[in-house]
Amino acid sequence: MDNIVQGFSQFREQVFPQQKSIYQRLVHDGQQPKALVISCADSRVVPEQITQVGPGELFVCRNAGNIVPPIATVTGGVSAAIEYAVMALGVRDIVVCGHSDCGAMKGLLQPGALDKMPNVAAWLRHSHAAHTIVCEAYPDTLDDKQRHHALAMENVVVQLNNLRTHPSVAAGLATGQLTLHGWFFEIETGQLYAFDGQTAKFVPLEDDTHIPVAEQSSPRQVAASFVAAAAG
Numbered sequence: 001m002d003n004i005v006q007g008f009s010q011f012r013e014q015v016f017p018q019q020k021s022i023y024q025r026l027v028h029d030g031q032q033p034k035a036l037v038i039s040c041a042d043s044r045v046v047p048e049q050i051t052q053v054g055p056g057e058l059f060v061c062r063n064a065g066n067i068v069p070p071i072a073t074v075t076g077g078v079s080a081a082i083e084y085a086v087m088a089l090g091v092r093d094i095v096v097c098g099h100s101d102c103g104a105m106k107g108l109l110q111p112g113a114l115d116k117m118p119n120v121a122a123w124l125r126h127s128h129a130a131h132t133i134v135c136e137a138y139p140d141t142l143d144d145k146q147r148h149h150a151l152a153m154e155n156v157v158v159q160l161n162n163l164r165t166h167p168s169v170a171a172g173l174a175t176g177q178l179t180l181h182g183w184f185f186e187i188e189t190g191q192l193y194a195f196d197g198q199t200a201k202f203v204p205l206e207d208d209t210h211i212p213v214a215e216q217s218s219p220r221q222v223a224a225s226f227v228a229a230a231a232g
């Protein structure tokens with residue numbers, strides 16, 4: 001713990017004095033984070049570092065496997081974080097971020113490894129669809145790293161689907177308030193890949209001129225013609 005406490009001393013003595021006005025403004029005005037990021041709790045995947053943003057800019061929810069339980073089965077911290085970020089903070093973008101060498105994904109690929117971790121095993125059931133997709137839709141010839149990458153990327157897409165089951169997200173998408181992003185961080189190269197919903201492929205995130213998105217919502221009124229006819 002020594003270097004952790006030393007780090008805090010450095011923060012208190014050197015960093016905080018320089019950023020004091022930022023912290024005080026964030027308390028006075030309240031936070032207005034740009035996005036909700038749901039990422040893995042893995043110590044090597046730090047959303048604020050990858051995106052080089054400071055305090056107040058990201059609302060982050062991290063858990064093993066960057067999992068979003070569907071709304072019907074579990075009410076917990078992830079559900080509350082989503083609802084608060086969308087309803088109270090008004091975030092316009094939600095990112096689900098997976099990564100390479102993910103221990104949770106390895107657990108899915110080696111079920112016996114979870115025999116003594118019943119809570120992890122139960123949590124990872126929310127990723128079983130991704131595992132089934134990789135087993136049934138990908139070639140048997142994948143090597144271990146390819147299989148792991150495929151599983152982690154399919155898991156991001158599965159969690160985006162779970163995200164849509166949350167009422168605040170479903171309403172945000174229908175009213176054009178929300179954009180969904182699926183990212184994959186390759187730790188060993190520092191590369192970020194983004195899921196492009198138009199082509200259903202992960203592509204490298206190169207610059208900010210074109211940001212591939214999983215789902216760009218647009219306002220819709222599916223009953224518009226019915227309502228107009230009734231009014232007429």
Ligand SMILES: [Zn+2]
Pocket residue numbers: 040041042064065066099101102103104105
């Ligand atoms: Zn992970």
